[in-house]
Amino acid sequence: MATPVEPPNGIRTEGKHYYSMWQTLFEFDSKYVPIKPIGRGAYGIVCSSVNRETNEKVAIKKIQNAFENRVDALRTLRELKLLRHLHHENVIALKDIMMPVHRNSFKDVYLVYELMDTDLHQIIKSSQALSNDHCQYFLFQLLRGLKYLHSANILHRDLKPGNLLINANCDLKICDFGLARTNCSKNQFMTEYVVTRWYRAPELLLCCDNYGTSIDVWSVGCIFAELLGRKPIFPGSECLNQLKLIINILGSQREEDIEFIDNPKAKKYIKSLPYSPGSPFSRLYPNAHPLAIDLLAKMLVFDPTKRISVTEALQHPYMAPLYDPNCDPPAVIPIDLDIDEDLGEEMIREMMWKEMLHYHPESAMENAGLC
Amino acid sequence: MKKGNLGLGLKLSVPVSDQSNFAKFLTESGTFKDGDLLVNRDGVRIVSQNDVEAPPPIKPTDNQLALADIDVIKVVGKGNGGVVQLVQHKWTSQFFALKVIQMNIEESMRKQITQELKINQQAQCPYVVVCYQSFYENGVISIILEYMDGGSLADLLKKVKTIPESYLAAICKQVLKGLVYLHHERHIIHRDLKPSNLLINHIGEVKITDFGVSAIMESTSGQANTFIGTCNYMSPERINGSQEGYNFKSDIWSLGLILLECALGRFPYAPPDQSETWESIYELIEAIVEKPPPSPPSEQFSTEFCSFISACLQKDPKDRLSAQELMAHPFVNMYDDLEVDLSAYFSNAGSPLATL
Numbered sequence: 074m075a076t077p078v079e080p081p082n083g084i085r086t087e088g089k090h091y092y093s094m095w096q097t098l099f100e101f102d103s104k105y106v107p108i109k110p111i112g113r114g115a116y117g118i119v120c121s122s123v124n125r126e127t128n129e130k131v132a133i134k135k136i137q138n139a140f141e142n143r144v145d146a147l148r149t150l151r152e153l154k155l156l157r158h159l160h161h162e163n164v165i166a167l168k169d170i171m172m173p174v175h176r177n178s179f180k181d182v183y184l185v186y187e188l189m190d191t192d193l194h195q196i197i198k199s200s201q202a203l204s205n206d207h208c209q210y211f212l213f214q215l216l217r218g219l220k221y222l223h224s225a226n227i228l229h230r231d232l233k234p235g236n237l238l239i240n241a242n243c244d245l246k247i248c249d250f251g252l253a254r255t256n257c258s259k260n261q262f263m264t265e266y267v268v269t270r271w272y273r274a275p276e277l278l279l280c281c282d283n284y285g286t287s288i289d290v291w292s293v294g295c296i297f298a299e300l301l302g303r304k305p306i307f308p309g310s311e312c313l314n315q316l317k318l319i320i321n322i323l324g325s326q327r328e329e330d331i332e333f334i335d336n337p338k339a340k341k342y343i344k345s346l347p348y349s350p351g352s353p354f355s356r357l358y359p360n361a362h363p364l365a366i367d368l369l370a371k372m373l374v375f376d377p378t379k380r381i382s383v384t385e386a387l388q389h390p391y392m393a394p395l396y397d398p399n400c401d402p403p404a405v406i407p408i409d410l411d412i413d414e415d416l417g418e419e420m421i422r423e424m425m426w427k428e429m430l431h432y433h434p435e436s437a438m439e440n441a442g443l444c
Numbered sequence: 445m446k447k448g449n450l451g452l453g454l455k456l457s458v459p460v461s462d463q464s465n466f467a468k469f470l471t472e473s474g475t476f477k478d479g480d481l482l483v484n485r486d487g488v489r490i491v492s493q494n495d496v497e498a499p500p501p502i503k504p505t506d507n508q509l510a511l512a513d514i515d516v517i518k519v520v521g522k523g524n525g526g527v528v529q530l531v532q533h534k535w536t537s538q539f540f541a542l543k544v545i546q547m548n549i550e551e552s553m554r555k556q557i558t559q560e561l562k563i564n565q566q567a568q569c570p571y572v573v574v575c576y577q578s579f580y581e582n583g584v585i586s587i588i589l590e591y592m593d594g595g596s597l598a599d600l601l602k603k604v605k606t607i608p609e610s611y612l613a614a615i616c617k618q619v620l621k622g623l624v625y626l627h628h629e630r631h632i633i634h635r636d637l638k639p640s641n642l643l644i645n646h647i648g649e650v651k652i653t654d655f656g657v658s659a660i661m662e663s664t665s666g667q668a669n670t671f672i673g674t675c676n677y678m679s680p681e682r683i684n685g686s687q688e689g690y691n692f693k694s695d696i697w698s699l700g701l702i703l704l705e706c707a708l709g710r711f712p713y714a715p716p717d718q719s720e721t722w723e724s725i726y727e728l729i730e731a732i733v734e735k736p737p738p739s740p741p742s743e744q745f746s747t748e749f750c751s752f753i754s755a756c757l758q759k760d761p762k763d764r765l766s767a768q769e770l771m772a773h774p775f776v777n778m779y780d781d782l783e784v785d786l787s788a789y790f791s792n793a794g795s796p797l798a799t800l
Contacts, residue, residue, distance in 0.1 A: 190458040199457075210454055241457075280726065313683060313729070336726060
């Protein structure tokens, strides 16, 4: 599937070799030999590969024209800065970033991740049977990884089944940190959308300015429900419809449960929705373990101030067979992830280059010599 | 505690990727002719010297297009949840638009979507963008569409700001004919009519697009979208979520807003207190649901135009005219004698034409 090809313009660069996959040219460091393409999307193309120096399998993501769209470029930069600091069993490891040939004009970025077999979305939609043990173990790992992130003051903000990578032995790792942010108390208005629609917490749908770690817990609740039901629990077609689906299942909210909404027109809209008695989770998921239902109900609470936290969720009886607080250290230090949203292309490229140097100390020394 | 111990001996059968898809993807050539073509890895065509005649253009019913036969020229837009590329067919040199939507869809949903796209492929109406073929490979839907070289009405508005009534009437007539076809012949609700879903070309045609994609986007996760974008053109009954929300008349409301936007040079609902933007979507939906519908100033526009807009922007869908009824409205035909030339108008507005 991966076809070796001649380099563009016929100029071969030392230390690189070239392959064509899905009509896309890949410029790999020589130590990486591609196996096959495994996915593609708006971000770029991913292929599995072998690191010949270590005989380790990796996933290489090519982000084509990384600086063409500034928002996407910032997203990539944010993920690189974050992943360099994050080291946890349940968070995907970024193992390498390939150095481009031209420091000041490179357009593509090649990221090397540890290779996982599939993602939770593929599992959920497949015919693979999932026992209570499977659901329990997946949820446990997700909560454990999330606890690590939240202890580092990081909100993921885009948790969904497709962003949870899975191995055949059921290891789970959280990936895609392009929308992650530090949980700062600044009242900056975030104009970009956050969280893919189906997994979006009520406080986001209702335009609340101050949200926190509880938005990730809501997403986990949606994912948990999807594991139990094998289909999305709130598949809204747009944000108003999303709210209606939530109210239809949780039921109309009492006055004290919508006090958190600080936008008066949003609150008015919620009140204007037709009355709904709600639908118990035990009826939606009749075969689920009773403790799973109890935990799910505590996660999918409309009011974020009353929603269970990640730590509390790990301490819930449903997690008792797996959770040992002594084996779950927090991140060493909070991570400063603030990036100036107004950075220009050249500065973004320069900062990305600096991230690459962390994976290539030999190049850093060369550059120091040049100065 | 060792990592392995936590596994509890659990195992998964990892879904096997379909190997044949890759081979098919890389080698399929629906237009292969034995003896006339030499295909190498670049897909270069070598035709015998005796063959002077150009290959015939591809028709929607041919079902012979393959992604491998297409060269990407450039990205021309980011459409509804996906990227739109200008592409050219290797053998016929025909231009198409290739819409690529990333979505991991359930297997049962895939069949429904493929069927829906198939139905849309049979949409033989000069006022609806042709869908030639669609493919689903590894989480990506690729849809080969008719290429409209003038871009969209939204692109046009960015250049001209406002559109004079006579041209609006000509545009409106074509859109209405498209809606008559969708609503009355195919019984399809578009659901997402907006300026960027009305495409134009240099010969003066206006065509509705994305009517199948809208339903797909409603059925699957698609891409996350902005708040305001999805609700600007949504009718009051849809916002309120009554069962009547999904109705052909919703598209009529959207049409009214689009035409009024073209006439005024701005989205018809303005943020309160002359502020620059809406504070949140809820300010906008309150305006749509609770305030009187917007209308064109009667001193600047004809009685017929004002009447047409009023017929579209009735808050109660029962009071709105249907596409068929609107075709008979005086505004639609009042400029027929003027021989309105949309082709010249679109071209002079500086619409980008297809160039290599």
